[in-house]
Amino acid sequence: MAKRGMLIVLSGPSGVGKGTVRKEIFSQPGNNFDYSISMTTRKMRPGEVNGRDYYFVTKEEFEKEIASDGMLEYAQYVDNYYGTPLKYVNEMLDDGKDVFLEIEVKGAMQVRDKVPDGLFIFLTPPDLMELRQRIVHRGTDDLETIDKRMKKAVGEIEMMQNYDYAVVNDEVPKAAEKIKTIIRAERWRVKRFLPDYKKQLGDALK
Amino acid sequence: MAKRGMLIVLSGPSGVGKGTVRKEIFSQPGNNFDYSISMTTRKMRPGEVNGRDYYFVTKEEFEKEIASDGMLEYAQYVDNYYGTPLKYVNEMLDDGKDVFLEIEVKGAMQVRDKVPDGLFIFLTPPDLMELRQRIVHRGTDDLETIDKRMKKAVGEIEMMQNYDYAVVNDEVPKAAEKIKTIIRAERWRVKRFLPDYKKQLGDALK
Numbered sequence: 001m002a003k004r005g006m007l008i009v010l011s012g013p014s015g016v017g018k019g020t021v022r023k024e025i026f027s028q029p030g031n032n033f034d035y036s037i038s039m040t041t042r043k044m045r046p047g048e049v050n051g052r053d054y055y056f057v058t059k060e061e062f063e064k065e066i067a068s069d070g071m072l073e074y075a076q077y078v079d080n081y082y083g084t085p086l087k088y089v090n091e092m093l094d095d096g097k098d099v100f101l102e103i104e105v106k107g108a109m110q111v112r113d114k115v116p117d118g119l120f121i122f123l124t125p126p127d128l129m130e131l132r133q134r135i136v137h138r139g140t141d142d143l144e145t146i147d148k149r150m151k152k153a154v155g156e157i158e159m160m161q162n163y164d165y166a167v168v169n170d171e172v173p174k175a176a177e178k179i180k181t182i183i184r185a186e187r188w189r190v191k192r193f194l195p196d197y198k199k200q201l202g203d204a205l206k
Numbered sequence: 207m208a209k210r211g212m213l214i215v216l217s218g219p220s221g222v223g224k225g226t227v228r229k230e231i232f233s234q235p236g237n238n239f240d241y242s243i244s245m246t247t248r249k250m251r252p253g254e255v256n257g258r259d260y261y262f263v264t265k266e267e268f269e270k271e272i273a274s275d276g277m278l279e280y281a282q283y284v285d286n287y288y289g290t291p292l293k294y295v296n297e298m299l300d301d302g303k304d305v306f307l308e309i310e311v312k313g314a315m316q317v318r319d320k321v322p323d324g325l326f327i328f329l330t331p332p333d334l335m336e337l338r339q340r341i342v343h344r345g346t347d348d349l350e351t352i353d354k355r356m357k358k359a360v361g362e363i364e365m366m367q368n369y370d371y372a373v374v375n376d377e378v379p380k381a382a383e384k385i386k387t388i389i390r391a392e393r394w395r396v397k398r399f400l401p402d403y404k405k406q407l408g409d410a411l412k
Binding site (some may be wrong): 132163166181185186 | 264300328357363364367369370371372373384387388390391394395399403404
């Protein structure tokens with residue numbers, strides 16, 4: 001049996017540019033992971049292809065998947081369901097392939113519960129990291145703006161705590177490169193390969 | 207106050223090539239970390255420079271450092287002491303610089319106890335990873351050889367469990383590049399920067 005693959009989850013606050021960074025990563029050659037295609041009940045838009053952009057299904061089909069525990073994660077936005085079918089992800093992982101998911105924060109937390117040894121990367125807006133500088137150099141922003149920014153930052157920090165890594169999306173190619181560096185490094189983490197290695201060694205001796 | 211630096215520890219079984227890999231890393235430009243020079247009581251060899259290769263001290267001076275808790279780690283080999291003076295390491299870390307140590311396994315375990323948030327990288331000999339293949343394709347090695355290798359492997363696996371990452375030293379430039387990738391990725395680990403970031407944000411609001 002092949003070594004089971006690693007589940008890579010890219011998430012972050014809505015509007016941070018997750019999709020753009022994911023496309024940048026996948027536009028480059030030499031990736032050892034596959035992108036998991038989401039399932040949705042929303043209508044196909046011009047130019048979209050079923051099985052490439054999404055798996056387009058009916059509301060009834062989607063709810064059947066939910067009822068039978070067939071979704072790794074899902075959420076409802078504006079009357080439509082969006083989610084990740086468990087079946088394809090498991091097939092790829094069992095084949096020893098690493099699987100890349102780009103999903104919303106709520107979905108990522110569902111995955112974290114089900115796949116605790118996944119690799120969880122949070123994409124943060126540059127303004128979170130610039131915030132401290134802004135606060136230190138007061139006078140350029142009024143108090144209300146600072147207060148609003150602070151509340152947003154606190155919310156983002158709360159989210160970030162549930163992730164392994166956080167990458168600032170200041171420039172898309174830079175963020176993509178950092179994420180690829182993280183994925184490479186994680187392959188050499190003792191906790192990832194040692195249990196499997198010990199098992200293989202044990203099996204070989206039987 | 208600057209963010210405290212990260213302590214990077216490269217270790218591994220004796221003879222694996224830690225020194226060669228460390229020199230390869232430091233021969234390249236663009237490293238954001240400094241190498242911590244060890245202290246020893248052994249005699250200076252031709253070509254060695256005090257304060258570059260080692261801090262050369264007397265046995266009495268070294269034992270005074272041990273007695274005053276001045277060593278981050280130390281060991282005795284063939285009547286000589288070798289170790290890392292805590293003072294220089296702490297000065298560099300407090301300055302916000304990352305510090306790189308290349309030390310023996312016993313020393314690395316002393317550091318792990320004192321600096322649990324250090325980054326611990328284990329350099330493994332290629333034969334550990336080849337071992338399973340060898341066992342599977344029996345016939346090329348006799349049983350005694352396999353048994354000896356197994357015992358050595360089990361010992362190395364026991365050591366490895368105390369490290370964050372393990373890198374195979376199959377080719378020196380490759381191993382050096384992997385270690386640099388790991389160090390880069392670790393900078394974006396949430397558990398490393400978030401406590402400090404939250405503290406800075408809190409301080410800025412005071």
